[in-house]
Amino acid sequence: MSNLNKLEHALIVITHPDTQSLSHQIAQHISHDLTRKGVLVEIADLYKEGFQAAMKLSDIEAYRGRQALDADVQFEQARFDRADVVYFIFPVYWWSVPAFLKGWFERVFSQDWAYKYDEQGNLLGTLKNIPVKLIGTATGTQSGYDRHGYTQAIHKQIVEGIFAYCGIDGDCSKFCVST
Template identity: 30%
Template sequence: MNTLVVYCHPYEGSFCHAILQHLELGAKNAGKQLDVIDLYKDNFNPVMSGRDLLGFVKHQAVDDQAIEYADKLKKADHLILVFPIWWELMPAMMKGFIDKVIFPGQTYEYTKSGLGMISSLPNLKSTTVITTMNTPKLLYKFRYGNAVKKALINGTLKKGGFKHVKWRSFNMVKMVSDKKRGSWLNSVEDIVD
């Protein structure tokens, strides 16, 4: 199984980084390798330029790094996105990855009506989104509108034809015990099939 991890956090002391390390440990224990895209280490430029937008209209990506990332995505059986939720949304770096990599002519095509999307990722069998936040789960859902589920899970991934999309949200990370965080980290090791 070819698993691609898109990791988005600038600080190696973060809980997101610990999640990445445990994904790598789970893969090692299972005798598998992960292909990791580290958006910050790669100095990925998340900004959509006028040239990028023209490419979007023409269904021809122009950002070499985004094209390279899309090529990795085309080879993957399982995609794992790892990022924090800041101010109830994904970081700009992850949003830029979505904008510039999940791209017409690259990872999907439109249906004839133009209202639907058809995936161009035939190898991709499953997607797992792993997020961290300090907001309680119910507050995030009912007070703040569950933005990641509505915009990313439903409005991007499922709409774009990504299969078997699951979301693992680790809430109140700073407030829970070390024991709880440890059990969360152990649980992510099993995500890499």
């Protein structure tokens, strides 16, 4: 969906503990811009909301089909399901997303919701194919990230390794560095 005027609901997932950070400023700017255009914006501030990013035994038991997903995971999945576009805004730590966001992916993008396997063992990504925007705040420049392969590494890890795996077209995602 390239035309933002057709959007009805946006989800902004922000992963930064400091509410005065550049990441939060960017999230607020995007939120105000989308709201002005008539888009309903939901902000998932993972630190403020106290999301438990570490995998728990209950997550493993749900993966094994022995119990239902925890309520917090189901809540995050419902947020994602409502969205027509999702923004992930985060500081770049060690050339990737912070562990907090990685933990969100690990817990929320669960089997049978984000992906499954058919009878022949073939992977089927089951998430709806919506635009996903990665906005990483970091020192340096976009050209520096490109030159050293960091942009490509994040693209490979997150865009292909998570989003495409779960059915979201990797071409609809873009990682950009905001310094």
